Amino acid sequence: MALRHAVLAALLDEELSGYQLAKAFGTGVANFWHALPQQLYTELARLEREGFIAGREVVQDTRPNKRLFQVTDAGLAELERFTAAETKPCVIRDDLLVKVQAAEHVDTQALIAQLAERTAFATAKAELFEELLRSMRGERTEEEFLRHGARIGPYLTCMRGLEFERANRAWYERTTIILSERRASRGEQ
Amino acid sequence: MALRHAVLAALLDEELSGYQLAKAFGTGVANFWHALPQQLYTELARLEREGFIAGREVVQDTRPNKRLFQVTDAGLAELERFTAAETKPCVIRDDLLVKVQAAEHVDTQALIAQLAERTAFATAKAELFEELLRSMRGERTEEEFLRHGARIGPYLTCMRGLEFERANRAWYERTTIILSERRASRGEQ
DNA sequence: GCGGACATGTAAATTGTTACATGATTAG
DNA sequence: CTAATCATGTAACAATTTACATGTCCGC
Structure with a gap:
């Protein structure tokens, strides 16, 4: 269950849309985790439903509208809890x-x-x-x-x-x- | 589907049992892949069913009996095919x-x-x-x-x-x- | 006698990937 | 006019992890 925490961590410094997150988690700017767009859209929906992030619609003229997400207090608390919890060592699979x-x-x-x-x-x-x-x-x-x-x-x-x-x-x-x-x-x- | 190829690669140099493989894939002697015992026992059964490996029972006095596996010609061919096929880049998830x-x-x-x-x-x-x-x-x-x-x-x-x-x-x-x-x-x- | 190493599996739940779906705008 | 980028999702499938299950032998 670290994908959700990776998403929360990525959203800490700036509001991002699903699409922007997908780029970050795909091309590797987010070195700490990797995920495909499909997984991110699904996870964002779950996180919002559970109150860990809040989304707001941004209307755009020239491009399709998008939704930007930010971490809520509950989301930050969840991240805090995760950070204190046990870590499983990372593994190589190549x-x-x-x-x-x-x-x-x-x-x-x-x-x-x-x-x-x-x-x-x-x-x-x-x-x-x-x-x-x-x-x-x-x-x-x-x-x-x-x-x-x-x-x-x-x-x-x-x-x-x-x-x-x-x-x-x-x-x-x-x-x-x-x-x-x-x-x-x-x-x- | 790289777990099976990782298992084949691990069995190339020596016959191993599921338990021995599990140790190698768990503690990290096998740096190229990581897997839990459960996954290995399941995969070994599949590989044997499909003819990529052959197992032989080894009776032991002092310990429970075990099955050692070796790669068959078909298994080597499969590994050859895998090596020539496209590789997906490895990703960090920590x-x-x-x-x-x-x-x-x-x-x-x-x-x-x-x-x-x-x-x-x-x-x-x-x-x-x-x-x-x-x-x-x-x-x-x-x-x-x-x-x-x-x-x-x-x-x-x-x-x-x-x-x-x-x-x-x-x-x-x-x-x-x-x-x-x-x-x-x-x-x- | 108890915990750890040896030895092998099955079943359920979670996670991650692939395929399918849609539609607008911009640059070449 | 065609490909790339922007933008968001659902469904099916594959892979991985966690939990359950069992039994022997050895050293302390």
């Missing part, structure tokens, strides 16, 4: 790691192509996060911002996301080289 | 990150305690992985092992797992310090 695990027993050509794709993806995401961090801290140094800056939560989770993507990229690149070389030396035999 | 995201709006005392727990957990896991990597490469240097060693797949995924836990630990420690200092300076006001 298709690509499964494939690399089997690398010695299968053809690695397609695998190497997929590693290249992921390298590009991780690089782009890392750049996005770097930019995001820069804009969050503004003129201040990181040190200074971490001490006294506002919105420290999003900054910290973004830092973790950046490190994650950097490590991904490094591993993808190294793995690509290793599998390619082994492939080549097998071919030469 | 309770603790959600909590840190909300750090500014909730009481951080419990959060800091949870970060300490996670630090200990990540440290232990990193040490486990280091030991595992050492035992896999034996006398060889890492460089040498990566070039020519057998069972390169498990080694590579373990490397990723180690880096992940090291990064976790570093971020947990840094976040603990930052939140603690901010908490202290709020208290002094």
Whole structure:
């Protein structure tokens, strides 16, 4: 039941629509959780029904109308309760790691192509996060911002996301080289 | 549908029982995927029914009997097909990150305690992985092992797992310090 | 004798993904 | 005129987690 708390956490700093949330939870600005639009619209409806968020209709001329949501006092209390409760450790589940695990027993050509794709993806995401961090801290140094800056939560989770993507990229690149070389030396035999 | 492929990948190098798989997928030796015993027993039954793995009963004196499973030719072919197919990018979903995201709006005392727990957990896991990597490469240097060693797949995924836990630990420690200092300076006001 | 490790499952509930549905506006 | 972005949902299906169930052996 953490999706609802992720939504609450995302709505703390600003009112957002379902569509805006979907973008954040999909493309990865929200490093702390991932969800598809369908799940978010459903969860927003549930949260509103239960009084944890309140929505207001915003009429737009040029685009379809939208509903912006903000966290209620009950919602904040629920988030407080969640934060104090036990945390279950996070787990890795990655298709690509499964494939690399089997690398010695299968053809690695397609695998190497997929590693290249992921390298590009991780690089782009890392750049996005770097930019995001820069804009969050503004003129201040990181040190200074971490001490006294506002919105420290999003900054910290973004830092973790950046490190994650950097490590991904490094591993993808190294793995690509290793599998390619082994492939080549097998071919030469 | 990657659980089944994760199971196949885990069974490539050695025959394992459901119980042994459960330990590996639970405590994290299998960095590439996570699953609970219940899911594994169910999946093993399905895989056997579909002919992707074959089980054999091993009678034991001192312990309950067990069934060891190995991958069949059909299973290897299925894994080959999976490896060539499209990969969906991995996503982060972590309770603790959600909590840190909300750090500014909730009481951080419990959060800091949870970060300490996670630090200990990540440290232990990193040490486990280091030991595992050492035992896999034996006398060889890492460089040498990566070039020519057998069972390169498990080694590579373990490397990723180690880096992940090291990064976790570093971020947990840094976040603990930052939140603690901010908490202290709020208290002094 | 009690808790933990060994060993294997089923059933119910929750969560997450995929497919289906609709409709306006803007940029190329 | 076609694709992309904005905007919101429902329904069906698949995956994961939690709860229930059972029984032996070993060390303290």
